[in-house]
Amino acid sequence: MALKKEITIYDIAREAGVSTATVSRILANSAGVKQDKRDRVQAIVDKYNFKPSAIARGLSETHSRLLGMLCPDVRNAYYANIFMECERMAYDKNYTLVLNNTFTQESLEIAFMEKLSEQRVESLIICGGIADWRPLPARYRDTVERFAKRIPVVVAGKMELDDCYQIFIDHAEGMRAAVRHLATLGHKRIAFLHGYSFIYQTQDKLEAFRRALEEQNLPLCKEYIVDAGEFNEHGGLVGMKRLLSLAEPPTAVIATNDLMAAGALQAILRLGYSVPEDFSIVGFDDSFITDLTEPHISSVHYDYAAYAEKLISTALSAIAGRPCARTVVLPTSLTVKESCRKIDA
Amino acid sequence: MALKKEITIYDIAREAGVSTATVSRILANSAGVKQDKRDRVQAIVDKYNFKPSAIARGLSETHSRLLGMLCPDVRNAYYANIFMECERMAYDKNYTLVLNNTFTQESLEIAFMEKLSEQRVESLIICGGIADWRPLPARYRDTVERFAKRIPVVVAGKMELDDCYQIFIDHAEGMRAAVRHLATLGHKRIAFLHGYSFIYQTQDKLEAFRRALEEQNLPLCKEYIVDAGEFNEHGGLVGMKRLLSLAEPPTAVIATNDLMAAGALQAILRLGYSVPEDFSIVGFDDSFITDLTEPHISSVHYDYAAYAEKLISTALSAIAGRPCARTVVLPTSLTVKESCRKIDA
DNA sequence: TAAAATTAATTAACCGGTTACACATAAATA
DNA sequence: TATTTATGTGTAACCGGTTAATTAATTTTA
Structure with missing residues (x-):
């Protein structure tokens, strides 16, 4: 069974007695629609709780509003922190962040990149995994470079490849x-x-x-x-x-x-x-x-919120074609707790 | 800037001198295409590293192969475990799992549901958050029920709503x-x-x-x-x-x-x-x-892998219209470590 | 009041795939 | 050889939105 038949913009348009173009404008809140039609259409939209399909919109606007992220394992608090902050930040910018756990397996990392590529993510954020290895495995390097030619690749770590952005902790x-x-x-x-x-x-x-x-x-x-x-x-x-x-x-x-x-x-x-x-x-x-x-x-x-902010804003800037730093180094600080003590001379 | 102009199935078809239907058949590996064309097209596909757009496919097949998940905070090891296992399982079934952190804020939970609805996720998996509250806030309950009428809603927890599936730990x-x-x-x-x-x-x-x-x-x-x-x-x-x-x-x-x-x-x-x-x-x-x-x-x-398996298989069964248990209770076991000791009578 | 300018709404093309159907061609049967 | 059947490929409609171009309606100006 496919999805239950979803209500479409055509249904709304028909019931309201207007064209789909008008409905589309009302949904996008663009100017040039009279208030009476606005109200009439909105009422029908609310009645059916109609939500326009992001898939159809994506196809039409040739963008997905999707961001891809690769990390070895979210069960690791470090990655969970970065992901959580990035997810929140992406949401604020009306993007959806898709995370894949790769367990640092080269074949899985590459497979996920291919998959994210099919989903037409607008940018890829790579957190750790094979990206941290030195030297970088050739096949992995090639895949990332190929990817980076098509969409912005932001590495949460050090990785100097030609078309990548790298943001790492000092x-x-x-x-x-x-x-x-x-x-x-x-x-x-x-x-x-x-x-x-x-x-x-x-x-x-x-x-x-x-x-x-x-x-x-x-x-x-x-x-x-x-x-x-x-x-x-x-x-x-x-x-x-x-x-x-x-x-x-x-x-x-x-x-x-x-x-x-x-x-x-x-x-x-x-x-x-x-x-x-x-x-x-x-x-x-x-x-x-x-x-x-x-x-x-x-x-x-580390300031995870600041890290995430850099990651997401770099990705979005790059997507928008705005210039942004190829390399960003993030500062650290030392949180002193009870595990250290002065030694008597 | 939108995405860089992606290569399409039309480009492949033109270069191979065949129709898009043929290319589509070859990509889907369906029968009834002669080997010579197969090879010719495949070579071009490989040459450009062409990946068919999941967006276009989704629109055409009216399904997204997306699963939505809501959890309060992945930084919590419990949710990280469930998410990681579910993500892996969904990948095996050729689905993508999208996770949203809600911080147990009712407005955010509802906003994310709406957003996932726009993305046309084929099922929603709710882990904790407001779903755990007793009594359930009315607006939240209504939203979930409305959602559950359209797509399968699987609750990783106890929540007896008419159209939901509940899978919880004993x-x-x-x-x-x-x-x-x-x-x-x-x-x-x-x-x-x-x-x-x-x-x-x-x-x-x-x-x-x-x-x-x-x-x-x-x-x-x-x-x-x-x-x-x-x-x-x-x-x-x-x-x-x-x-x-x-x-x-x-x-x-x-x-x-x-x-x-x-x-x-x-x-x-x-x-x-x-x-x-x-x-x-x-x-x-x-x-x-x-x-x-x-x-x-x-x-x-708890056996997180088993939990995830139930969650994902219930979601997929429900999507496919196959019957599946409305309620599943998962067993627990006690892992004994060094923090307990026999007391002298 | 008619013409011009402005604003509102519609039509239709497009995004990039899938697939039902039509059509050719080749192979099997009469 | 003519007819039926099977097989391979192409055409075109469709999925559900957006938007440029066009037309209709309204307001402004002459």
């Missing part, structure tokens, strides 16, 4: 702030728990971590940089255990996201130590997760 | 299991931390809590039922503090969701007690949150 700045904060508290042995090293975020943070230690005149200890692989609390737990088993463990640890920070906290607590008394912890993302643990975790904070 | 069963588990461990003083009392889930859980205590021959202490208002960790923290200040505090607490359970855990730890040594905790939802705290929290578990 992780280096966040890392610098985290290290500075810990150094100011007197910490000299600071560790960094990171995830996949083949994504640019990890690479940027690592580089920034090294530089920040230099800036603070702190030595770089290779054992304090641990690749926890998994991006979740389990990775954090395992990584932290390794750090704690060192002859001279660090006194503070920076985790590449809040999930890992929570895992690190668990490792510390399980071994009978406490936070912040024995160890200080800083995470990244400042998601609600930081308030679920005891103690709450200090974290590098 | 919270009462979950509560019974939680109480039974705690009682078996020897707990006699069990508290229940709940949220908004104007939603059916709270009402169902409360009722089930009372009955379960009876079943276990445990006395019902009014002070052990606390309305924490807010559904988050702060509500849990405040509610638990109140319980801890009682002359005779409970030894176990059931929280209406994991967020509140995490808050309750914080309250306990802050006052210097420990879990599970001094108090046992059980949450609801069994989200990833339960693994972020130390200790991990036992929680009433």
Whole structure:
């Protein structure tokens, strides 16, 4: 069964004794229609609760008012935040945002792009996934580039392709702030728990971590940089255990996201130590997760609403042919909570 | 600027020297086209990477292959889980799921329904929000009922309206299991931390809590039922503090969701007690949150994939005019983790 | 009051696909 | 070989809106 027979603009026009053009003008609220007809038609529209088909309108106006978004997994608070803000923003601009979860599978990412292309989305917003990988897989790169030639592609992340817009967070700045904060508290042995090293975020943070230690005149200890692989609390737990088993463990640890920070906290607590008394912890993302643990975790904070605003306004500007920045870098701030403490000299 | 001029089926047909009907048949892979033409056309399609417009197809076939979903906020892990599973399932069936975050604002919920109606979604899936309220606001009820007369409305929750399908979780069963588990461990003083009392889930859980205590021959202490208002960790923290200040505090607490359970855990730890040594905790939802705290929290578990499967298959069956159950109740199970402990008699 | 200018409403083409129907051509049967 | 049947392809109508061009109605001006 197809849709139940929907009422159309023809039905309204017939019942009102006017042409479809007139009904269309009334619905679009354009000038040049007499009030009496306006009222008559409106009454019929209300009576049937008629809503003009966006599909027919889309075909006629050759635009869909659809925006596509790709993200690995909305269950991840980071993507949920971005999506939610973007969805709200798109709605305000009378656009609909369609989200697809790709689970960072190249074939799925490409399949979704093709599908969104069929839906005639007017712009594509890519959040993470394969886009974060370095180097970028060739087939993926080609697909995105081909796509970007037809419609504006906005990457919520770093990705320098010719026709793309990139809007990303200044992780280096966040890392610098985290290290500075810990150094100011007197910490000299600071560790960094990171995830996949083949994504640019990890690479940027690592580089920034090294530089920040230099800036603070702190030595770089290779054992304090641990690749926890998994991006979740389990990775954090395992990584932290390794750090704690060192002859001279660090006194503070920076985790590449809040999930890992929570895992690190668990490792510390399980071994009978406490936070912040024995160890200080800083995470990244400042998601609600930081308030679920005891103690709450200090974290590098992003302004998701501002991020979404940039993403959507770039997409809409590009669609409208208005010039807009090819690259936007978003600042971070450090949200200080109970997981850090001054160290006695 | 509208979309860049897209290539159409006419362009393909012209270049291949065939009619659009033939191209359409080839794209749809329907029989009755000679292989040589097939190959010739396909080559041109591939050359331009032509994707037929879903908008034009939708208009012609009078269907959108769109499903609409309403939820309060995807940042909430519960909704993120349902959405993610549904999105994946819909994709498998060649449908696209459009999600709108309503923040449980009646006006927004209604506005989104109207908008989805314009998009000609073939079915609407409502997850929580105003749908959970008891009593149901009249205007909301009317809107949903009107909607349900046109397309299948599937409620992920309890909502008995004439033309709707309702698929909900058996919270009462979950509560019974939680109480039974705690009682078996020897707990006699069990508290229940709940949220908004104007939603059916709270009402169902409360009722089930009372009955379960009876079943276990445990006395019902009014002070052990606390309305924490807010559904988050702060509500849990405040509610638990109140319980801890009682002359005779409970030894176990059931929280209406994991967020509140995490808050309750914080309250306990802050006052210097420990879990599970001094108090046992059980949450609801069994989200990833339960693994972020130390200790991990036992929680009433739902099978989100099964939930999504029911939701989507009901929607698609109803769209297809196939008969399907008006009401489906989903079972729960209890995931036991470290937050509960046997009490010495 | 007639002509000109303005405003209101209609007609019909168009958007880009699908598909019922008509028509040719080829293969099977008489 | 003539006739029937099957197969392949094209024509054109349709889906439900928008809008340019056109015509009709009204108001203004001469």
